[in-house]
Amino acid sequence: MARIPAMLALVALAATPPLNADLLATDAxxxxxxxxHGAVAFSLVYHYTERGPxxxxxxxxxxxxxxxxxxxxxxxxxxxxxxxxxxxxxxYRLPIEPNYLKEYRFSLGTSACAACSGDAxxxxxxxxxxxxxxxxxxxxxxxxxxxxxxxxxxxSVLPAHTDSADISVTFGQVLPDLWDVTLAEQQYDxxxxxxxxxxxxxxxxxxxxxxxxVTAAQDAATHKT
Numbered sequence: 001m002a003r004i005p006a007m008l009a010l011v012a013l014a015a016t017p018p019l020n021a022d023l024l025a026t027d028a029x030x031x032x033x034x035x036x037h038g039a040v041a042f043s044l045v046y047h048y049t050e051r052g053p054x055x056x057x058x059x060x061x062x063x064x065x066x067x068x069x070x071x072x073x074x075x076x077x078x079x080x081x082x083x084x085x086x087x088x089x090x091x092y093r094l095p096i097e098p099n100y101l102k103e104y105r106f107s108l109g110t111s112a113c114a115a116c117s118g119d120a121x122x123x124x125x126x127x128x129x130x131x132x133x134x135x136x137x138x139x140x141x142x143x144x145x146x147x148x149x150x151x152x153x154x155x156s157v158l159p160a161h162t163d164s165a166d167i168s169v170t171f172g173q174v175l176p177d178l179w180d181v182t183l184a185e186q187q188y189d190x191x192x193x194x195x196x197x198x199x200x201x202x203x204x205x206x207x208x209x210x211x212x213x214v215t216a217a218q219d220a221a222t223h224k225t
Contacts, residue, residue: 019143021106021123027146028123028139029098035178036070039217042174043207044075046085052197059083064221065205068214070097076221085203088169088184092155093133095125096148103128113140115170116149125153132157135167147171147179162190174208181205 044065050057061081066074077084088094095104109122120140127134137153152168159165170183186201211217 019108019121021108024121024123024141024146025095025104025106025125025139026098026101028141028148029096029101031146032096032148032179033070033098036067036180039066039068039211039214040178041066041209041211041217041221042180042205044085044087045204045206046081046083047202048083048199050197050199055197061085066214066217066221068217073214074218074221076218087203088167088186089181091133092135092153092167094151094153094169096139096151103134109138111138113150116140117142119143120149127156130156132159137167145179159188159190161192162188164189174205175210178208178210180208 042065044061044063046059046061046063048057048059059082061083062078063081063085064076064078065072065087066076072087072090075084089097093100093103095101095106104125104127107124109124111122111124113120113122119142121143122138122140124136124138126136132155135153135155137151139151140149141147142149148171150168150170152166155165155167166187168185169181171179172182174180174182182205184201184203184205186199188199190197209217209220211220
């Protein structure tokens with residue numbers, strides 16, 4: 001009789017399908033796209049810092065961003081801002097969107113994500129295209145909900161005079177029915193001749209709201225800024 005629990009455990013283990021990186025990435029992109037349906041607006045706080053020998057730059061901005069089915073359709077920057085921010089997802093073709101999945105190869109990873117839940121599964125990705133819109137990195141996906149928890153990557157092609165770049169995107173629950181980006185950070189280190197410097201971008205996305213139409217979202221964004 002003592003063998004029965006052990007046998008049942010073996011049966012349950014055998015019935016659990018092995019993790020598949022391609023399926024996880026595909027389902028995570030599908031879940032994100034399905035929750036991003038319709039007109040959505042959110043607030044964005046952007047800060048850029050650049051340092052080098054006898055060189056210091058600070059730019060900041062507050063903006064209201066309007067999306068329709070996940071695509072940015074309007075960005076209204078508040079008066080007095082010293083920069084117009086762009087979203088990481090608009091600058092790069094990331095493997096969190098269904099249309100871009102075919103441009104990447106996926107494999108199960110081993111890197112830990114300190115800020116993720118215990119059920120996070122690491123999925124490494126490598127771009128098939130080596131240009132400045134793609135990169136290689138890791139995303140962590142919740143094993144139960146298949147929400148993307150975090151993503152970190154290095155661009156395939158670096159900007160001029162840049163030696164390294166490290167970009168991270170953090171996701172969280174922003175509405176009862178929407179899991180989306182909450183923070184994006186970009187760190188660039190480089191040199192020109194013998195002079196070294198760095199640049200850092202920090203973007204926080206908050207105050208997500210759904211609207212009945214893009215027009216309603218744009219009207220609300222206008223009044224918020």
